[in-house]
Amino acid sequence: MFGIGKNIIEGALNTTGDLAGSVINAGGNIVEKVSSIGGKKIKGKVILMRSNVLDFTQLHSSVLDTFTEILGSGVTFQLISATQASFDSRGKVGKKASLEQWITSIPPLFAGESVFQVNFPWDDNDFGYPGAFYIQNGHTSHFFLKSLTLEDVPGYGRVHFDCNSWVYPSGRYKKDRIFFANNTCLPKDTPDPLRKYREEELLNLRGDGTAERKEWDRIYDYDLYNDISEPGDGRPILGGSQYPYPRRGRTGRRRDWKDSKYETRLPVVSGLNIYVPRDENFGHLKLSDFLGFALKSLASTVFPALVGMVNITRPGGEFDKFQDVHDLYEGGLPVPLDVIRNLTKDFTPPMLQELLRTDNDQRLLKFSPPQVVKEDKFAWQTDEEFAREMVAGVNPLIIRRLEVFPPQSKLDPKIYGDQHSKISEENIKSGLEGLTVDEALNQRKLFILDHHDALMPYLRKINSTKTKAYATRTLLILKNDGTLKPLVIELSLPHPQGDQFGANSKQYFPAEEGVQKSIWQLAKAYVVVNDAGYHQLISHWLHTHAVQEPFVIATHRQLSVLHPIHKLLVPHYKDTMFINAFARQVLVNSDGLLEQTHFQSKYAMELSSYIYKEWNFLEQALPANLIKRGVAVEDARSTHGLKLLIEDYPFAVDGLEIWSTIKTWVTNYCSLYYKDDSAIQNDVELQSWWKEVREKGHADKKNETWWPKLQNFNELVETCTTIIWISSALHAAVNFGQYPYGGFIPNRPTISRRHMPEVGSVEYKELESKPEKAYLKIINSMLQTLLGVSLIEILSRHASDEVYLGQRASIEWTSDKAALELFEYFGKEVSEVESRIIERNKDVNLKNRSGPVNVPYTLLLPSSSEGLTGRGIPNSISI
Template identity: 75%
Template sequence: MFGIGKNLIGDALKTTGDVLRTTGDVAGSVVNAGGNIVDRATDIGRIGKKKIKGKVILMRSNVLDFTELHSSVLDGVTELLGSGIVLELVSATHVDRHSNDPRGKVGRRAYLERWLTSLPPLFAGESVFQINFEWDEEFGYPGAFYIRNGHTSEFFLKSLTLEDVPGHGKVHFDCNSWVYPQRRYNKDRIFFANKTYLPSETPAPLRKYREEELINLRGDGKGERKEWDRIYDYEVYNDIADPDGGNSLVRLILGGNKYPYPRRGRTGRPRTRRDPNYESRLQSVVGLNIYVPRDENFGHLKMADFLAYSLKALSSNIKPGLETIADRTPGEIDNFKQVHNLYDGGFPIPFNVFRDLTNGLTPPMFKELLRTDGERFLRYPVPHIIKDDKSAWRTDEEFAREMLAGVNPICISRLQQFPPLSKLDPSVYGNQDSTISEENIKYGLNGLSVNEAIEQNKLYILDHHDALMPYLRKINSTSTKTYATRTLLLLQDDGTLKPLVIELSLPHPQGDRHGAISKLYYPAEGGVESSIWQLAKAYVAVNDVGYHQLISHWLHTHAVVEPFVIATHRQLSVLHPIHKLLIPHYKDTMFINAFARQVLVNAGGLLEETHFQSKYAMELSSYIYKDWNFLEQALPMNLIKRGVAVEDASSPHGLRLLIEDYPFAVDGLEIWSTIQKWVTNYCSLYYKDDEAIQNDVELQSWWKEVREKGHADKKNEPWWPKMNTISELVESCTIIIWIASALHAAVNFGQYPYGGFVPNRPTISRRLMPEVGSSEYKELEANPEKAYLRTINSQIQFLLGMSLIEILSRHASDEVYLGQRASIEWTSDKHALEAFEKFGKEVYQVEERIMERNRDINLKNRTGPANFPYTLLVPSSSEGLTARGIPNSISI
């Protein structure tokens, strides 16, 4: 790719041969041209007909992409023959009286003007073309148009605008779709005006077109999907393993009664040779060529592509290079100063290793990860958690604060019975209840008894015990050595949380039925006891990071949303109001998920390499998905379920927080209510009563498919909304938007700001707590920093993990944030536009209130000892690593 200059002449010369080898395409163009010439000749005799002027905006493929060089030549040939880009308007008010088919009348062909004179830019960018359509009274209102691409390469069609349709004024078509050469399609591409219609209200001439377009998008469930396809269909997770690569890359298929999972987008790739139940994997991700419907792929703007290429590079180039570094340099980090040097000075890499690492490539692809000055260093930005104070992360106050204002603030719950009890089946796992007694914690209860503390809502718990224990024996059979953890905390009068005790549990050596072996650890301020306590907090962090990445982030946002994306395209027409409401919140999600299955969550992928669950990671997430409940993803219900809030009609948002200074919950409830208000106002424009919901055939088909196909393993759950009322529609759409925007932002964009300093949030533990008298215990006494760093991530795991979460924590330059739309003409409904403008203003007001709270020194959990304000739910952001911003969709 970067050797483009030396190959320029040779590739250009080869173009002549490419043209000759595409005789079939040119011949087809000549045939098409014959008809077009006749049409144009006829047009000469129709000069008196009224014309409608139009403007088409499109973006061509990058002309410096050498896979498209031959296309540029052929495009010139077909343009001269008159078979370039053809459009035909479709009437929404008149049917063809010469046909028995009740379809809208199709107008005469029109052609883009000045294709050749509007020269393509050096990089892909917008081009504007004029077009003139013939119009008469018998045609009426244009509600759609056909388009045929007679060129040999695709282009991105942004919009068509008709300037002055008699009796109607301006008519806009918001297209935003890739259009491939006509030979790639079985049906002509059709686009609809940005009107909004419920199915029953669709003008009769457009109904067949509306229905057929949905049928086209569903496909027939057969064959391997190609780049230009627009088919949305479902498949189980049979693509994350690689049986043909050997036993070490075999994983369970996720999706089905035994291992339930949300469905993914179907690609139809061939099955593996070794086991036909598995889909074969791409051996390389050349050009990011993973199939998703073309419009679901990352956009044409540079930053989005950079993020994807960075992940690709990390997997295929950086990871092997870092492994080489680990082989050629000392494999351990010995003290925290060496960790800080990763930000202050970088990590030294021998020149020959750097050359291998970059595989001959140079920045900008690797400019965020590599420096090329001097001796070549890996470069990492300073994480926010240590910018102001390098040691504040070690305090108990910061350890507890991050449960309320960190990157995983959705797991802490109120302790309502003591001691903490397990929900694991005792016939399988024995006694898994906590061993913590009142005697163990009374010293820290500020004079209260346990019962008094519970009654006053003062006791809280971060409990990862039940989620992990069923898999802990398997996990510890790998290089991981860790515990299932429970952490009890006291809510103090100043609103902060104080850790009281940490319980570390292991499976019983004689078998699961014998229960757990547990040990308790307490806060300490000096001596070896403080080092032991610091290690106990590290094991809690390892649990929390693993649960965060796999469950809070991947499963509960990325994976559960994908079925909604697929079902929406299959069952809700682009004319449908709910399609228009939800579509911004699906941008790039299918692609980033497909890419994750290729390099992140796959067997041997980056997540297995950098997190303690190792090869059991995805299987464990299936185990957790068994308890997933769609309604509990609503923030108010989630807070009530965890006991950190109670219903209170007199309080804002209808509930009262029991931890008043809970930054994620306080900011999140404002965002939630603002989204809910917008959805309510929008839906009320189109549904006047519950009967309208029940009679909406597309809406009912959509919801049925979400449950029965998208989340097929949960289809019989009683908690699914029935979708019979307006309130059920509002609730469901609010939850979808909340998950895709604010919830994902809260658990994603703080990954590097909090976890980029690995000692604060280690992802792996490599050895268990040292026993008194052991060599490890003596090392802990003599050199606690070294012992700590020997327990958590190794050097390679440090570097690889930091590189990964730095990429995942960045905002793209083309990001669209909550309260914004990529197009201001997404609908022609002025009432919807007014409601959305109001929504945008309210989102901005929420942002101002968040920033004001962060300035309140009485709210100690807002910034904490590290002086790192909680901004993850601040809606707006600039490009890059900002620790703020709520994109509309799960786009990274």
């Protein structure tokens, strides 16, 4: 085999000449070609990773790979001067220099970096400072270019280019790839010889809005959500006046022949082959960690296997008691042998074990124990834990202070009739700790978890499916020990005679024994179903993933890599476009995993469009959000300028520290480049960026008056802080607690399949005699549980290549020493916040920090290790 390979290689060289910059000696070994070009040289060090090292499905380099590399013309570089211009005012372009030792090192069997040398011809008198370079890839495969470093450039010393980009064969590009040195400058400060290069690179990234995008394209553009469903399936296109929505990245795939407004969908089995600009794709480690791979497999292969398994192991697909659910974590469920056989056709044993959590000997489907039931199997059922998770759970963003009693609806009475709450003072006075309703309101002690108005307009549609849900309101009182106590739950349905007749509402109250205790437990379950669905669809998907994608696209289209705000924000965009594209493929698409596991069913995305109408960028800033919900008031004497009305509010307390730390970093960093407001107003790239975010990225919101105008320093700082907050801490708070809290489905059911049992019915009698079985018949079925838990276990994991808040993937992301020093200080501040959170979690007087389940609030601890940790703030929305 080796001899044949040698003959092929030698034959290629004899036929094509020395095209690769290397020769083969008589022993068949590839050695570096000795350059015959004279003159002075500037040495450069290139760090890259070759595609076959990174390809998840290709584990070795074959003889054919080597053969095709030699037939290529090598990799060449040309420096571009930032100080010396040619006749057309562009920076002078130097002579070509070839990458040396390209194939002297056979790619390893593991993912890793390789270092290569390049020697640039140099003329001391006629070049100056190298501020950019062209690269031409003459090979037949692509590679990841991490960096180029020039040593001892005359008059300038070391010059570094932080590249971090995939480079495809040159024939794939209309223009040669260009990279800029890691300098930072506003457009007006760009060296004249680089000005046109800077402008042209942005034009290249914008594209012309036509044609289907290919994997090697580097085009950032916008489109509607016309790719999540097919014509005639009952789901509308999202984006536009009727169904407003943030824009997503354009792929240009062909339109559906049945209705050209829809983009054709990819088959689920295509999995990860969805266009996003290549640099926005998952890295090799995230793929090999199964985060991307497992999501694809869950939709295309594992779900059908789970269906078969449930039908065999438990006909009817129901749990009978809570211990049946605990068995998923303690003993596991047997996986039938025929299911294993079917799966092994497609997956290797390690992949199979990862996807089904099986052991080859035992063949058991077994999940990791969720934190919420690790120490106490029953504490999740307490009222204290039910209330605590509203301020320290996976969705701590909805609870607000009650300012008017009874709770009022903002729904249009001409359409929906009377939707105001029917809760009376008589209903709750026994739980008010000796206060009247007016006294409790005045002392700011009444709070509400309100899912009524968000759901009622769609509830009739939702309940026409297999779902049987309510629109819920939950009133709570803040006790003297700082904890919250539920007072009443109101469950509402649309009036059977029509929406204009208002809501049919019924109230339920805490009970300690008998069937009333079981009814109260069910009432709490209906509330949590609302909250879990709102969390996944709105707090998580819409308010982090979807609203951020336009910022990612606009930043690459309008802010040069040289721009300080580009350098500030781009780490907080890593993987976001890809995970969103993948979500449209298998998660939020019609009949996707979200529809199958959450109560909104086929109306999920349409409902999120309805709620997007109320989205306001200014209110995404944490202080503004807390004030809007009435859980905080402005107070100049307080540390963060706010006083929390629930002092022991773990998300808010930890979040304000993170927010303030981010804002201090952004303020200090921006002050390096913007000395006055006029510098912001006259920054053409910055103003184009902000205009595009509003008018193209969030086009359905472009006429809103609340958008910051971005005309002064404070607006710039607040805007950038909000973007970073959403991408990092807010997403972490609503994502990585999914499995710790929701992995035990009875604690956070996502579906209700029956309405509350009526007195005298068969269901009511079952609730009296077998309360656990009745409860489990109403929430997620066994199949829905297995699928839902499998999904959130994947989504709650950290990849091994994750970069956390206060960290950067590259230590040389800028050449500005002042910025590097400020960032180092920021990292130290983030670490100090983490230490303070850990100390707060030890304080037994802060009862909301751990609660009855003894799960400390760790979701805003900045650092984490790989895996399912329930902590860690990645820089970006990356899963």
